[in-house]
Amino acid sequence: MQIDDLTDGTLHNYVNGEWVPVDGDDGEAVVNPATGEQLAHVPFTDPHAVDDVVAVGDAAFEEWRNVAIEERIQPVFRLKELLEEHQEAMARVLVREHGKNLDEARGELRRGIENVEVACGAPRLMQDGFVENAAPGIDETAVRRPLGTFAAVTPFNFPGMIPLWFLPYAVATGNSFILKPSEQDPLTAQYLFHLIDEAGFPDGVLNLVHGGPDTVNALLDNEALAGVSFVGSTPVARHVYESAAATGMRVQAQGGAKNYVVVSDSADLEYAAEKTVSSSFACGGERCLANDIAVVVGDAYEPFVEAVLDAVDDQVVGDGLDPETDIGALITPEHRDRVVGHIEAGIEDGNELLRDGRDVDVPGEAYADGTFLGPTVFGEVDTDSRIAQEEIFGPVLGIARADDFDEAVAKLNATDFGNAASLFTARGAEASQFRNEAEVGNVGVNVGTAAPMAFFHFGGRKDSFFGDLHAQAEDVVRFYTDETVYIERWPDE
Numbered sequence: 001m002q003i004d005d006l007t008d009g010t011l012h013n014y015v016n017g018e019w020v021p022v023d024g025d026d027g028e029a030v031v032n033p034a035t036g037e038q039l040a041h042v043p044f045t046d047p048h049a050v051d052d053v054v055a056v057g058d059a060a061f062e063e064w065r066n067v068a069i070e071e072r073i074q075p076v077f078r079l080k081e082l083l084e085e086h087q088e089a090m091a092r093v094l095v096r097e098h099g100k101n102l103d104e105a106r107g108e109l110r111r112g113i114e115n116v117e118v119a120c121g122a123p124r125l126m127q128d129g130f131v132e133n134a135a136p137g138i139d140e141t142a143v144r145r146p147l148g149t150f151a152a153v154t155p156f157n158f159p160g161m162i163p164l165w166f167l168p169y170a171v172a173t174g175n176s177f178i179l180k181p182s183e184q185d186p187l188t189a190q191y192l193f194h195l196i197d198e199a200g201f202p203d204g205v206l207n208l209v210h211g212g213p214d215t216v217n218a219l220l221d222n223e224a225l226a227g228v229s230f231v232g233s234t235p236v237a238r239h240v241y242e243s244a245a246a247t248g249m250r251v252q253a254q255g256g257a258k259n260y261v262v263v264s265d266s267a268d269l270e271y272a273a274e275k276t277v278s279s280s281f282a283c284g285g286e287r288c289l290a291n292d293i294a295v296v297v298g299d300a301y302e303p304f305v306e307a308v309l310d311a312v313d314d315q316v317v318g319d320g321l322d323p324e325t326d327i328g329a330l331i332t333p334e335h336r337d338r339v340v341g342h343i344e345a346g347i348e349d350g351n352e353l354l355r356d357g358r359d360v361d362v363p364g365e366a367y368a369d370g371t372f373l374g375p376t377v378f379g380e381v382d383t384d385s386r387i388a389q390e391e392i393f394g395p396v397l398g399i400a401r402a403d404d405f406d407e408a409v410a411k412l413n414a415t416d417f418g419n420a421a422s423l424f425t426a427r428g429a430e431a432s433q434f435r436n437e438a439e440v441g442n443v444g445v446n447v448g449t450a451a452p453m454a455f456f457h458f459g460g461r462k463d464s465f466f467g468d469l470h471a472q473a474e475d476v477v478r479f480y481t482d483e484t485v486y487i488e489r490w491p492d493e
């Protein structure tokens with residue numbers, strides 16, 4: 001399918017198994033950031049209409065929760081097949097609304113599909129404990145049961161993958177579900193729901209609601225909602241966590257990030273530089289796992305910087321649909337301006353500007369309004385300065401020095417965030433210390449981007465995560481189910 005097959009120009013909600021016009025006057029344009037072309041208009045669902053969608057989910061839940069689990073996972077299997085079949089076309093839609101390059105879009109969809117595959121294992125994932133003779137003559141059995149209607153509110157940077165961290169698990173475990181995708185690139189979710197429509201889920205089990213902050217706040221205020229899964233920036237994650245808790249629903253809220261990579265003086269520096277550049281600049285740096293500050297130990301600093309700059313100078317900036325492109329356009333002109341503001345702060349704070357992406361030129365008239373930014377690198381970074389502490393979410397890498405390994409680890413732990421960190425080393429003892437001491441949810445050793453596969457949970461620590469059960473796999477199954485324990489005795493007559 002192409003964009004014209006997904007919409008007549010204005011996006012619709014998908015509620016109770018049908019495409020319906022959005023009830024709401026507000027909205028915004030969905031724009032291709034590489035060209036400035038308007039792709040569609042996304043209206044925002046009015047808060048009063050949100051309650052009706054939750055009621056639709058709840059009505060569907062009453063039957064869906066009692067469908068045999070083997071039957072319940074059949075449409076999830078079909079969704080996986082449909083996603084495989086449409087992966088390439090979907091990736092092209094994703095690139096046009098987001099800006100990242102085609103390989104990155106294909107990769108994120110692959111990661112999303114893997115979650116659908118894992119969710120198909122719900123019959124196993126939902127199994128819980130059984131103990132015979134737990135007390136004299138008493139057997140005890142724990143079972144996982146679905147809870148009702150859940151919502152997920154997702155960010156712009158992975159519009160294909162992040163909804164699938166939640167959606168397949170919520171429904172495979174017997175809940176109803178509402179997706180509120182990012183208003184900045186909602187066409188990929190629109191595509192996903194065309195496939196959901198084909199996959200054969202009962203009406204009302206899966207619903208798509210477009211909107212902005214007011215739509216989200218209406219979900220958070222709805223006492224009938226069983227819970228909300230959120231991924232986005234830290235201030236909004238904190239707000240979602242607090243609001244959902246005040247209403248009394250379950251909540252898991254993933255926030256922003258500031259990820260460090262430590263480069264030991266024992267590391268293969270060419271390899272470390274190549275992986276750091278890829279981690280920092282892929283998806284234009286708009287990744288919660290981007291490692292955008294490297295702390296280099298001792299004499300490794302100079303050769304590492306040289307290797308990084310060699311790799312950076314090979315990066316091609318352009319339209320994500322061009323196979324030559326490494327770094328695509330940033331999501332909006334406002335976001336590009338914000339990233340430029342961070343670069344200016346980096347200069348003001350006295351860090352050494354080694355490469356400046358602000359004056360990048362992408363040839364071609366079609367790209368005159370594109371929100372491009374070239375790779376930017378700072379050296380001799382003071383890790384107390386703003387570029388080393390604040391999330392930038394753009395193609396900006398800072399490189400700092402540390403006298404020894406302990407100092408490097410201390411610097412990474414000094415940020416407010418705790419999503420991910422990586423270490424490049426040839427010493428097992430350093431790897432072991434790093435695994436033990438890095439205060440993050442995802443630790444990479446000789447891996448540039450520490451992204452767990454779908455059968456492990458995904459989540460951070462500190463200001464990168466509010467809650468306890470994370471996205472993906474068993475954690476999210478626990479989030480979407482409640483454990484009931486049956487205590488049984490059958491005395492002789």
Ligand code: NAD
Nearest residue numbers: 154155156181182212213216232233236254255256257288
């Ligand atoms: P965002 O916080 O601006 O928006 C995320 C979602 O929240 C959107 O659906 C939006 O409509 C909604 N929203 C925005 N403001 C709101 C408000 N005031 N009240 C209620 N809802 C509101 O995030 P974004 O710019 O779309 O995404 C980028 C951010 O997401 C970055 O900070 C990035 O680190 C983070 N992120 C984190 C992870 C992770 O796993 N920790 C993964 C991906 C992205």
